[in-house]
Every structure is written in C-alpha cells, then in structure tokens.
Amino acid sequence: MKKLLQISLALASLFGAASFVQAKEAPTVASAMQAKVAMCIGCHGIPGYQASFPEVHKVPMISGQNAKYIAASLTAYAKGERKHPTMRGIALSLTEQDITDISAFYEAQAAVPAVADAVPAPSAQVAELLTKGACVSCHGANFSKPIDGSYPKIAGQHADYLTVALKSYQVEGNAVVGRSNAIMAAQVKQFSSAELKAMAKYLASLPSELRTVPQSKFR
Incomplete structure (x- = not known):
C-alpha cells in the first residue's frame, strides 16, 4: 500500500510539472505572435484608422482576409512590386515564417461568413462597369469567394481604400506609388x-467577411 501511494504521488508530481510547463509555454506562443503583429495593429487594429499616403483613405480591413492573399501582398511589398514606403519597410523586416504566421493570424480573426441573403443589386451603370472589368471572374460570388486564395475578398472593403488600390494599378514610372500586376493593370486602365x-x-x-478587430497598441 505504501509503495502504491509513493507511485501515485510521483505520477501526480510528474503531471503537475507537465501542466506547469504547458502553462509557462502558452503565454510564450501568444507573446511571440503579438510581437509579430505589433507593427500591424497600429493601423489595421484601429477601426476607422486613416492613412494619408498616397492620399487620405481608411486602411484596409485584413481580419478575415485570405491568408494566401495577405502573404502575397506582403511579399510583393518586400520585392517592390507594390510601392508603398511604409509597407515596404515593414515587409522587408519580416521573415518568410513571419509572413506565413501573420497571414494565418489575420485570416483566422473574425472568420465569419458574409450574409448571403442581403446583397444589394448594383445600378445599371455599375453592373455594366463590373461586367466590363470581369471582376466576378476572379473575385467570385458576391465578390467574397475568390477563385484562388491569392486573390482578395473585396466585398465590404472600405470604398476609399478600394479606389486608391485600383488607381495604383494605373500608375507607371513612379518610385513610391503603384502596383505591378499585368492582369489588374489591363482591367483598371479601361476606367476613369x-x-x-x-x-x-x-x-x-x-455583406462582408472582412473586419477590423480592435487591438491594443500597448502590450
């Protein structure tokens, strides 16, 4: 009996130690993720936050966005295919693993489906423009189901940001503004x-799956 008691106490001690290690490790993982998104939350974690470059506009909502698209965007900023001094500086500071982790983090945030039964119809003019641009062929049903994860969900995104983003594909020969994407450039240059x-x-x-999830700027 005494021997069984000693074994039970040893096992309890072992499991207790394991639980303690897990408890110690969990905050470390969270803290590591917080450190990676620290440069993101100052803009993308504040509802209604506005940027002033290249013109005043709300920063895009990225919570609920496709991870593959976020990763592709950050990589494009790092390579200079997307020109934006602030975003380029941030992207260049990230490792490939950082980009993967950050992209997955934001895809998982506010991962709620868009409401499927309250889609307003476009005006005849806008419907014609969207057809001319073949927008749904890439961005999918209700512009929230892209045919590939590297394309963004655009339904519900801030209008002023979308306007600035679209105009950037029309820019050529500018060192700090513009986006290099042959498909988007060909489509966007058709429009005023x-x-x-x-x-x-x-x-x-x-209706949108995109959100701005408020984040504290102070950790």
Missing part, C-alpha cells in the same frame, strides 16, 4: 477615376 470610385462604392456596400 469616377468609374473606379463608383465600383468601389458599390463593392463596399456588400
């Missing part, structure tokens, strides 16, 4: 700024 703004306004009105 007013037409891009009209499409962006409609897209922003759609």
Whole structure:
C-alpha cells in the first residue's frame, strides 16, 4: 500500500510539472505572435484608422482576409512590386515564417461568413462597369469567394481604400506609388477615376467577411 501511494504521488508530481510547463509555454506562443503583429495593429487594429499616403483613405480591413492573399501582398511589398514606403519597410523586416504566421493570424480573426441573403443589386451603370472589368471572374460570388486564395475578398472593403488600390494599378514610372500586376493593370486602365470610385462604392456596400478587430497598441 505504501509503495502504491509513493507511485501515485510521483505520477501526480510528474503531471503537475507537465501542466506547469504547458502553462509557462502558452503565454510564450501568444507573446511571440503579438510581437509579430505589433507593427500591424497600429493601423489595421484601429477601426476607422486613416492613412494619408498616397492620399487620405481608411486602411484596409485584413481580419478575415485570405491568408494566401495577405502573404502575397506582403511579399510583393518586400520585392517592390507594390510601392508603398511604409509597407515596404515593414515587409522587408519580416521573415518568410513571419509572413506565413501573420497571414494565418489575420485570416483566422473574425472568420465569419458574409450574409448571403442581403446583397444589394448594383445600378445599371455599375453592373455594366463590373461586367466590363470581369471582376466576378476572379473575385467570385458576391465578390467574397475568390477563385484562388491569392486573390482578395473585396466585398465590404472600405470604398476609399478600394479606389486608391485600383488607381495604383494605373500608375507607371513612379518610385513610391503603384502596383505591378499585368492582369489588374489591363482591367483598371479601361476606367476613369469616377468609374473606379463608383465600383468601389458599390463593392463596399456588400455583406462582408472582412473586419477590423480592435487591438491594443500597448502590450
């Protein structure tokens, strides 16, 4: 009996130690993730936050966005295929693993499906523009089901950001503004700024899986 008691106490001690180690490890993982997104939350973790470059616009909502698209975007900023001094500096500071982890983190945040039964119809003008641009062929049903994860969900995204993003594909020969994407450039160059703004306004009105999840700037 005494021997059984000693064994039971030893096992309890062992499991207790394991639980303690797990408890010690859990915050370390969380802290590591917090450190990786620390540069992101100052803009993307504040509802309504506005950037002033290349013009004043709300920063994009990235919580609930496709991880593959976020990763592709960060890589494009690092390579200079997307020109934005602040985003390039941040992207260059990240390792490939950082980009993978950050992208997965934001995809998992606010991962709620868009409401499927309250989709406003576009005006005849906007419908014609969207058809001309073949937007649904890449961005999918309700512009929230891209045919590939490397394409963004654009339904419900801020209209002013969408307008700025679309116009950036029209820019050529600028060292600090512009995006290099042959497919998007070919589509966007068909439209005037007013037409891009009209499409962006409609897209922003759609039910969305995208969110801004408030994050404390102080850890």
